[in-house]
Each structure stands twice: as C-alpha cells, then as structure tokens.
Amino acid sequence: xxxxxxxxxxxxxxxxxxxxxxxxxxxxxxxxxxxxxxxxxxxxxxxxxxxxxxxxxxxxxxxxxxxxxxxxxxxxxxxxxxxxxxxxxxxxxxxxxxxxxxxxxxxxxxxxxxxxxxxxxxxxxxxxxxxxxxxxxxxxxxxxxxxxxxxxxxxxxxxxxxxxxxxxxxxxxxxxxxxxxxxxxxxxxxxxxxxxxxxxxxxxxxxxxxxxxxxxxxxxxxxxxxxxxxxxxxxxxxxxxxxxxxxxxxxxxxxxxxxxxxxxxxxxxxxxxxxxxxxxxxxxxxxxxxxxxxxxxxxxxxxxxxxxxxxxxxxxxxxxxxxxxxxxxxxxxxxxxxxxxxxxxxxxxxxxxxxxxxxxxxxxxxxxxxxxxxxxxxxxxxxxxxxxxxxxxxxxxxxxxxxxxxxxxxxxxxxxxxxxxxxxxxxxxxxxx
Amino acid sequence: xxxxxxxxxxxxxxxxxxxxxxxxxxxxxxxxxxxxxxxxxxxxxxxxxxxxxxxxxxxxxxxxxxxxxxxxxxxxxxxxxxxxxxxxxxxxxxxxxxxxxxxxxxxxxxxxxxxxxxxxxxxxxxxxxxxxxxxxxxxxxxxxxxxxxxxxxxxxxxxxxxxxxxxxxxxxxxxxxxxxxxxxxxxxxxxxxxxxxxxxxxxxxxxxxxxxxxxxxxxxxxxxxxxxxxxxxxxxxxxxxxxxxxxxxxxxxxxxxxxxxxxxxxxxxxxxxxxxxxxxxxxxxxxxxxxxxxxxxxxxxxxxxxxxxxxxxxxxxxxxxxxxxxxxxxxxxxxxxxxxxxxxxxxxxxxxxxxxxxxxxxxxxxxxxxxxxxx
Numbered sequence: 001x002x003x004x005x006x007x008x009x010x011x012x013x014x015x016x017x018x019x020x021x022x023x024x025x026x027x028x029x030x031x032x033x034x035x036x037x038x039x040x041x042x043x044x045x046x047x048x049x050x051x052x053x054x055x056x057x058x059x060x061x062x063x064x065x066x067x068x069x070x071x072x073x074x075x076x077x078x079x080x081x082x083x084x085x086x087x088x089x090x091x092x093x094x095x096x097x098x099x100x101x102x103x104x105x106x107x108x109x110x111x112x113x114x115x116x117x118x119x120x121x122x123x124x125x126x127x128x129x130x131x132x133x134x135x136x137x138x139x140x141x142x143x144x145x146x147x148x149x150x151x152x153x154x155x156x157x158x159x160x161x162x163x164x165x166x167x168x169x170x171x172x173x174x175x176x177x178x179x180x181x182x183x184x185x186x187x188x189x190x191x192x193x194x195x196x197x198x199x200x201x202x203x204x205x206x207x208x209x210x211x212x213x214x215x216x217x218x219x220x221x222x223x224x225x226x227x228x229x230x231x232x233x234x235x236x237x238x239x240x241x242x243x244x245x246x247x248x249x250x251x252x253x254x255x256x257x258x259x260x261x262x263x264x265x266x267x268x269x270x271x272x273x274x275x276x277x278x279x280x281x282x283x284x285x286x287x288x289x290x291x292x293x294x295x296x297x298x299x300x301x302x303x304x305x306x307x308x309x310x311x312x313x314x315x316x317x318x319x320x321x322x323x324x325x326x327x328x329x330x331x332x333x334x335x336x337x338x339x340x341x342x343x344x345x346x347x348x349x350x351x352x353x354x355x356x357x358x359x360x361x362x363x364x365x366x367x368x369x370x371x372x373x374x375x376x377x378x379x380x381x382x383x384x385x386x387x388x389x390x391x392x393x394x395x396x397x398x399x400x401x402x403x404x405x406x407x408x409x410x411x412x413x414x415x416x417x418x419x420x421x422x423x424x425x426x427x428x429x430x431x432x433x
Numbered sequence: 434x435x436x437x438x439x440x441x442x443x444x445x446x447x448x449x450x451x452x453x454x455x456x457x458x459x460x461x462x463x464x465x466x467x468x469x470x471x472x473x474x475x476x477x478x479x480x481x482x483x484x485x486x487x488x489x490x491x492x493x494x495x496x497x498x499x500x501x502x503x504x505x506x507x508x509x510x511x512x513x514x515x516x517x518x519x520x521x522x523x524x525x526x527x528x529x530x531x532x533x534x535x536x537x538x539x540x541x542x543x544x545x546x547x548x549x550x551x552x553x554x555x556x557x558x559x560x561x562x563x564x565x566x567x568x569x570x571x572x573x574x575x576x577x578x579x580x581x582x583x584x585x586x587x588x589x590x591x592x593x594x595x596x597x598x599x600x601x602x603x604x605x606x607x608x609x610x611x612x613x614x615x616x617x618x619x620x621x622x623x624x625x626x627x628x629x630x631x632x633x634x635x636x637x638x639x640x641x642x643x644x645x646x647x648x649x650x651x652x653x654x655x656x657x658x659x660x661x662x663x664x665x666x667x668x669x670x671x672x673x674x675x676x677x678x679x680x681x682x683x684x685x686x687x688x689x690x691x692x693x694x695x696x697x698x699x700x701x702x703x704x705x706x707x708x709x710x711x712x713x714x715x716x717x718x719x720x721x722x723x724x725x726x727x728x729x730x731x732x733x734x735x736x737x738x739x740x741x742x743x744x745x746x747x748x749x750x751x752x753x754x755x756x757x758x759x760x761x762x763x764x765x766x767x768x769x770x771x772x773x774x775x776x777x778x779x780x781x782x783x784x785x786x787x788x789x790x791x792x793x794x795x796x797x798x799x800x801x802x803x804x805x806x807x808x
Binding site for chain 2: 046071072075077099101123124151154155161182185231232234262264265267311314315
C-alpha cells in the first residue's frame with residue numbers, strides 16, 4: 001500500500017482529504033439530557049461515596065434521582081450479594097467529569113453484584129469496571145461521554161474483566177474511545193438486549209470463554225462487534241463465542257481511538273476501519289448466525305488473523321490464527337457509500353478486494369493459515385466455515401497476503417469454506433440472573 | 434497514510450490553537466490565611482491497652498503512637514521507624530513510616546522471592562505524608578497532610594486514612610477522601626503549589642491489593658534489608674526488628690532479598706530502574722495485582738522481557754497509549770508508552786492511576802535513561 005501513497009499527487013490529496021473523511025460519519029447523539037436533572041448536594045454526594053465504602057455483604061445501595069458530580073471514585077471492595085440501584089437510567093446520573101484521580105469512575109469487586117437503573121457519565125478512564133467478580137450483572141445501565149470532542153472520551157464504558165458469570169442486559173454504551181461494552185479475560189458471558197452506538201467498537205469479547213452475544217443493536221460505531229484474542233495476557237486464549245440475532249447497522253463512524261493526524265498506536269482497536277460490522281481476530285470457536293448486518297460500508301464480517309496487525313506474535317499458550325468459525329444464515333445489505341481508506345486494513349479491503357475497487361464487502365478472510373497443518377488454504381486448515389443462504393450474491397473475498405503488500409492477491413472462491421463446524425457454548429446458568 | 438500526515442497536523446494545530454484560545458484561565462483564589470499552629474500536646478494513651486475492635490478511632494491521637502505534640506511525630510515506645518530502600522512517589526510528599534506490634538508477638542519472613550512477611554494480629558503500620566515548607570531545610574517547618582494506618586485484625590488487614598487539621602493539632606478519620614492545596618519551596622528554590630489528593634478509603638486497595646485482599650507493600654524483606662539510622666547508630670532494619678522482638682527466626686540478612694535505592698547513582702542503572710518500577714508500579718503490575726489484566730509485570734524479580742513490556746502492545750490503555758505501539762521500545766524512551774504515561778497528568782492516562790497529580794521528573798528521567806540504554 002505504500003506504493004499507492006507515494007503516487008497520489010500533493011494537490012489531489014488536499015481535495016481528496018475532506019471527501020474521504022466526510023464519508024466517515026460522527027455522532028454526538030445523546031440518550032437523554034442529564035443537565036436538566038436536579039444537582040445532588042455535597043452531602044448527598046458524600047453519602048453515596050460513604051455507602052460504597054461502608055458496604056457490607058447483602059446490602060442494597062440505593063442512589064436516589066439526581067445528578068451527582070463526583071470528584072473521587074466509587075469503589076466496591078470485595079463484597080458479596082450487593083445491589084447498586086439508581087432511580088432509573090435517566091433519573092440517577094453519576095458524573096465523573098471532575099474526577100481527580102483513578103482509572104475508572106466506578107469499580108466493582110466481589111461476588112454476585114448487580115448494578116442497575118443508573119447512568120455513568122464522563123469518566124476520564126473507564127466508566128464502570130468490574131474485576132475479579134463471580135456473578136456480575138449490569139442491567140439498564142447507561143454509560144456515556146458527553147464531551148463534544150470525542151477524542152477526550154474514556155476507554156471502555158462497561159468493562160468487566162477477569163470475571164466469571166457476567167450478564168449485561170438492556171444496557172446502553174456510547175461514545176467510548178475503545179469498546180462500549182468490553183468483556184475481557186472472563187468466562188460465562190451474556191451480552192443481550194443492549195445498545196451500543198457512537199463508540200469505536202460497539203461490543204468486544206476479548207480473551208474470553210463461553211460467551212453469547214444476542215438481541216443487541218450495534219449501530220454507528222466504527223466497528224460493530226469484535227471477537228479478539230490478544231497475546232501476552234494472563235488469560236491467554238479465549239474460545240467459544242456465539243453472536244446471533246443482532247442488528248449490526250451502519251457502523252460507519254470515524255475511528256477516533258487516535259487523532260486523525262496519527263497512525264494507529266499499539267491498541268488494536270485503533271486499526272479498525274470505519275464501516276466494519278463484525279471483526280474477529282485470532283479468535284477460536286466462533287459461531288455467527290441470524291444477524292442483520294446492514295450498511296456497514298467497508299465490510300460486513302472480517303475474519304482476520306493476528307498477522308494483519310504487524311505486531312509481534314510470540315506469546316505463550318496463544319495462537320495468532322483464527323480457527324473453527326461457523327458463519328451462517330446472516331442477512332447482509334451493502335451500501336453505496338465509499339468504503340474506508342483511512343486505515344491500512346480498510347485500504348486493503350477497499351482496493352484489493354475481488355469484486356472491484358471501492359466495493360463494499362460482505363465477508364472477507366485475510367487468508368493466513370497455520371502452515372504446519374496444511375500447505376494450502378484450499379483444504380481449509382483453520383476450519384473457517386461459511387454457509388450463507390445465497391453465497392453467489394455475497395461479496396466474499398479471500399486474500400493472500402503472504403507475500404506482503406507488494407503482491408496482494410485476492411479471490412472470490414468461497415468453495416473451500418463450505419462446511420460446518422460445531423461451536424459449543426452454555427450460558428444457561430446465567431441466563432436467568 | 435503517512436503522506437496525509439502534514440494535513441492532519443495542520444488541522445491538529447488549528448484545533449489545538451482553538452482549544453488553547455477557548456481555554457479560559459481560571460483564576461483560583463489562593464487563601465493565604467495562615468492558621469495558627471496548635472502547640473497543645475495529645476493526651477497520653479497506651480496503644481497496647483486499646484480495644485482494637487473499636488478501630489477506627491475518630492482521632493489519630495486516640496491511638497497513642499506519638500508522645501508530646503502529635504505533629505512532632507515523636508514515636509512512643511514500641512513504635513519503630515522504618516524506611517523502604519526505594520520509595521513510592523507521591524507528589525514529592527515526604528513520608529515517615531512506623532510499625533507497632535503487640536508485646537510478645539513477632540513477624541516472620543516468608544520464603545518467597547520478595548521476602549514478604551507474616552504479621553501478628555493487631556500489627557499497626559503508620560505512614561505520615563508531609564511537606565517541609567522549604568525542601569532545602571527538611572527538618573525545619575513542615576505541614577503534615579495525612580496519616581494512613583493499616584491494621585491487621587483476625588488475619589485481615591484494613592486501611593484507615595486520617596486527614597490532619599490545619600492547626601496540626603490532630604488528624605481526623607475521613608473515608609471520602611479530600612483535596613488539599615499544598616505549597617512548598619523545592620530544592621531549586623522554586624515555589625510549588627498543587628492540589629494534593631487524599632484518596633478515599635477504598636482507593637487504598639487500588640495499590641494495596643493482592644488477590645483482592647488488602648496487604649501492606651513496603652514491609653517486605655527486600656524493601657527493609659538495609660541499614661538506616663537509629664538512636665544507637667546505623668543498623669540493618671531486619672536486625673533491629675529482631676532486637677525489638679518484632680521479627681522471629683532471622684537468619685543472616687545477606688540470605689534475604691534486598692532492593693537498591695533508586696536514588697543512589699552508584700547502583701547499576703538496571704537495578705535502579707527496576708527498583709523504581711517495583712515500588713511505583715509493581716504493587717499493581719504483578720500477577721496477583723489489579724493490573725494483571727495488562728500482562729505487564731513490573732516487579733524487581735520479573736525477568737521475562739515481554740512481561741516487562743519490551744515490544745509489548747497494550748491491551749486496555751485507551752488514550753494512555755498516546756501515539757505509541759509498545760510499552761517499552763528498547764533504545765527509544767520517546768516511543769515508549771511507559772514513559773508517556775509517567776509524563777502525563779491527564780486523569781485516565783497518567784500512571785500510577787492514583788497518588789500523583791504532578792510528574793516525578795527525576796523518576797521519569799531514570800526510566801528514560803534505562804530504556805534508552807536498552808538494546
């Protein structure tokens with residue numbers, strides 16, 4: 001792709017630049033306007049802080065209606081059976097705009113914790129983080145940033161990490177600079193009936209086992225739903241994710257994870273091309289079915305191996321390859337919008353796909369495979385199975401990137417991937433939490 | 434996309450200009466009203482006779498750790514001064530640390546890499562944070578800001594923050610944290626003013642956390658295995674603890690781990706850098722700590738280059754990654770996330786996450802020098 005860059009003349013760029021970027025939408029849509037809420041007094045605010053600090057097992061922390069301007073973190077310290085309950089998602093707002101120190105607004109540690117019916121705004125780092133929880137439920141929780149300038153927004157909105165038995169239900173996550181709903185290094189996970197919009201990534205499942213993502217609306221993010229495995233983490237490789245019955249719509253938001261002037265940094269999400277419906281990266285055992293994947297301008301579903309990041313791949317108990325993927329019965333609608341040219345991965349898809357310059361793709365596979373298993377990809381060594389209803393109408397591209405960017409090859413041939421593979425998940429134990 | 438860069442940077446510059454112009458400089462009124470310093474002495478209290486089940490007490494003076502005027506921090510019998518070899522940076526605050534154990538009880542050193550310790554019930558660790566008015570005269574006038582206690586009862590540690598009154602007569606238990614304006618003259622003679630943040634009680638565990646249990650940090654053999662000055666002269670702290678009856682079954686101190694003082698230039702650069710990272714980052718960035726999520730482990734004992742961050746991509750750094758790809762790029766401190774996060778004060782990007790509102794210039798310089806020397 002370097003060659004491409006060099007030959008675009010100087011002046012053309014000046015004109016092209018606003019055109020290219022005007023294709024990337026941006027949204028400042030608000031779920032509701034919290035500025036109309038009654039401001040909580042300092043006493044009321046301190047009472048909330050004290051309730052978190054003094055919490056005992058089996059307590060209910062009720063936070064009455066109001067707008068709470070917090071200067072310090074709300075931390076629940078390793079307690080059991082705690083419910084944190086606001087007066088409603090549009091009634092109780094915890095604002096961390098004035099937070100002076102701390103990595104997240106709310107931090108929850110313990111077992112069987114529920115947080116519900118409230119909003120968290122403007123945390124400088126993450127919105128609500130829960131770590132080392134067994135049993136954590138987020139219900140009717142809204143986490144967002146209200147800055148006009150999205151580059152100042154925080155990282156994750158709803159952020160369970162290193163948890164077991166995670167339920168995220170009827171939540172809203174918007175305008176986060178990384179993933180709105182991010183579940184990392186966890187096991188037994190449901191993300192359902194939730195809405196993620198205006199984030200860089202809508203919903204992300206990372207280095208996690210046994211997850212189901214269903215009934216969500218994921219729209220107007222740069223990337224809709226991501227399933228990643230990253231190297232070098234204590235929970236090294238995750239497996240078993242089902243993504244079904246989701247509305248994955250026009251995720252064409254500009255990627256604001258880094259400033260436009262900057263190349264992607266080491267956060268993988270900075271590489272996500274705007275216009276991506278679903279991206280799976282170094283993922284293991286993922287089934288994607290019955291989703292409506294509409295009007296994502298670059299690609300509906302990208303099946304990628306860690307090789308595309310260009311980052312080092314040496315890590316114990318972890319494989320850079322994506323394997324055992326079953327994609328079926330999804331509904332695709334392409335768009336006439338110009339696909340992405342701002343990210344290298346976007347350029348790859350937009351320029352080198354097998355269907356023509358700047359044509360939106362429904363499914364792409366980057367075509368890396370483990371050569372110790374097979375010497376050719378036609379044998380489908382990584383078990384990538386794609387059985388959509390009208391495959392002949394799908395824009396499918398198989399890339400061959402083994403020879404680097406100077407000799408990128410692509411093909412429409414989906415025949416090697418006409419197969420089925422079983423993906424097992426079982427989240428019945430948390431479905432009724 | 435590199436050739437687009439110029440245009441982006443022009444836009445960025447314009448944007449920044451706008452930002453700067455629109456930023457109104459807030460004129461904060463500084464209250465220079467001097468509060469009279471109290472000279473009253475705290476009532477005599479015998480720590481050993483306290484009812485530990487009633488802790489936390491309302492006032493620091495209720496514990497009887499110090500005799501005479503409380504602000505002198507003059508330890509009563511059995512309250513022993515200790516100093517870790519390398520210390521955590523807390524906005525240039527000076528610290529004095531003490532430990533107290535009930536008579537007839539003693540700690541013991543575990544057989545792990547760090548020489549962590551088992552403490553008896555009712556052990557109290559006392560850490561005072563203060564600012565000399567003039568850092569060039571640290572023993573002269575000073576203002577104590579807070580005192581943090583850690584108390585072990587029934588095998589479990591708990592932490593209690595006390596905030597000092599302005600008149601320095603006593604400190605009051607306060608769980609919700611505070612923000613206090615602090616001024617001092619630094620070593621170069623420059624005036625410094627910050628809004629010091631007293632963490633709320635539950636933020637203690639942002640650092641004092643091992644497998645979600647509250648634990649002390651500085652009282653491990655590796656931090657204590659060196660000489661400091663006592664009334665009777667210089668002495669290895671482990672030996673002193675044993676003499677006090679605070680440590681049982683002590684072997685030859687050289688058989689225990691010992692960390693260097695990162696301030697002493699004669700130590701190797703690598704050991705100084707790793708000592709700095711250990712005491713400032715390693716309490717979270719370890720396998721049992723809250724930052725284990727990152728896979729970045731910054732303890733003195735860590736030897737795996739990937740875990741130390743060398744050519745390691747971040748995970749959940751968000752804007753904390755700045756424009757950089759790796760935690761540490763050998764030879765290039767300016768391209769490393771580690772130094773970037775040490776050099777920013779932006780909440781959410783600044784590391785450590787709590788405990789500082791300003792940059793530790795000397796610490797940053799040390800880590801930069803170390804990274805620049807890595808191959």
